[in-house]
Amino acid sequence: MTQSKITVGILALQGAFLEHKLHLQKAVRQASPGSPLDTTKFEIVEVRTSEQLASVDALVIPGGESTAISLIAERSGLLQPLRQFARVDRKPVWGTCAGLILLSDEASKAKKGGQELIGGLHVRCQRNHFGRQTESFECDLSLPFVGDGEPPFRAVFIRAPIVERVLTGADSGDVAGDVVRAPKLDADADDYKITPIEIIASLPTTQGKEAGDIVAVRQGNIFGTSFHPELTPDVRLHRWWLQECVLGGGESRI
Numbered sequence: 001m002t003q004s005k006i007t008v009g010i011l012a013l014q015g016a017f018l019e020h021k022l023h024l025q026k027a028v029r030q031a032s033p034g035s036p037l038d039t040t041k042f043e044i045v046e047v048r049t050s051e052q053l054a055s056v057d058a059l060v061i062p063g064g065e066s067t068a069i070s071l072i073a074e075r076s077g078l079l080q081p082l083r084q085f086a087r088v089d090r091k092p093v094w095g096t097c098a099g100l101i102l103l104s105d106e107a108s109k110a111k112k113g114g115q116e117l118i119g120g121l122h123v124r125c126q127r128n129h130f131g132r133q134t135e136s137f138e139c140d141l142s143l144p145f146v147g148d149g150e151p152p153f154r155a156v157f158i159r160a161p162i163v164e165r166v167l168t169g170a171d172s173g174d175v176a177g178d179v180v181r182a183p184k185l186d187a188d189a190d191d192y193k194i195t196p197i198e199i200i201a202s203l204p205t206t207q208g209k210e211a212g213d214i215v216a217v218r219q220g221n222i223f224g225t226s227f228h229p230e231l232t233p234d235v236r237l238h239r240w241w242l243q244e245c246v247l248g249g250g251e252s253r254i
């Protein structure tokens, strides 16, 4: 990206949008002298309308309740503009928890008829994978790309989804049972589903039978995490996203 001022939006319809805003502001404020964040001017704004969406260069979709966010987005006339933003214009987007669900091309354990997806990440995620609210947990994740020799990242999972599988090939027919799928767009770029999907983080062996579950992925301009990095004081992941995904565009350097 070449312009001098970059506007980062947080979809502020429901959920933990304020926490993301504060984290992004803190990540920019704490940037060390000489780092790219320090020399670039970021504006962090809340997004509730399609006009506001049109004015931002990158977007965070927070955790919360994916059914509520999709319903409000639909009523606000934001669903198609969000699809355009992520899938056609391919601007940098980061979805956390409910945001990851909304950005997935398919979601299982979904509310059929009550859950519209934005799509863009060619994966099937499973909602509420770990069970109910009382099954929420925290664990240490190794995210070496946030900095050399850095301590693990404390990840907070609240009724979190996981990436159940990476999808391959074209969509074929209806999906069965409790699976919903993002609609196809006329303007879907031909190569959009073959942009490689990177598995960024999986649960460690300390998580027993859940070890290996995929909890962070990236496909080009879209980054998704099952956990809530905005609910710990740690801003490393926000700083990394701004540097690598927003300033760095769609190119992965992990």
Ligand SMILES: NC(=O)CC[C@H](N)C(=O)O
Pocket: 062, 063, 064, 065, 066, 067, 096, 097, 098, 099, 101, 127, 128, 158, 159, 160, 161
């Ligand atoms: N913390 C969260 O964002 C929870 C997501 C929620 N379980 C959903 O399906 O939307």
